[in-house]
Amino acid sequence: MRIFVRFILFVFCVSMFSCSEKSPREVLLLKEYDSLTISIDYPLLPSYGKLVPYKKGNDVYAVGYNRHLHSLDFINLSGGEHETMEFQREGADATLVPKSFGILDSSVVWNDANGIVLLTMDGKVFGRVSQKDILSPEGRYLIKPKGVTNANYSSLGVNGNEVFIPLTPQSSRTDVCIGKVYNVDSREMTELPLEY
16 A cells, blocks of 8 residues: 555645646747739639649749640739630640640640640641550550559659650569650650669
8 A cells, every 4th residue: 555655645746746847838920921812803813733833934834734724824923914725625736635745845745635736936746656556565564553542643753855754664674664755846765774
């Protein structure tokens, strides 16, 4: 019984000393911050599933796909006018809804259900690469990653006049590259030397 009383007394003393002299929490003021206010109106949307950056001259844009108008909206972050680039739904210049897209200096690279579509800045198609050409040789690659991915997963990377197309191997082979690079100027597709 004596040991129990000493133990209780010890716990009481420890708890009393540990609760004293707590430092008060303080609220710190944010001294500097940067914000950007952009006025948007029809036909621009209040939100986009994906935005990609684009620079034209001194203006910086955030570019998003407008699903209602089948267009790309160029939202000027530098304070200038916004622009909209509409695409055709039918005919020789028709494009499907993009899975992803990238903006080059003077063209748009568009990945849809049929493959890669190369578009001028006024929405005209000047080249197409089929999924069959992207996935060749057959049986080695998948265009979509396996398993669960983020809904905002981008499957195109743009650098200069080259487009990186990441690919997923169908099997656990070790000689499968991580993707292909399509050169827009020369219209050539090469595998990256990096392997899984």
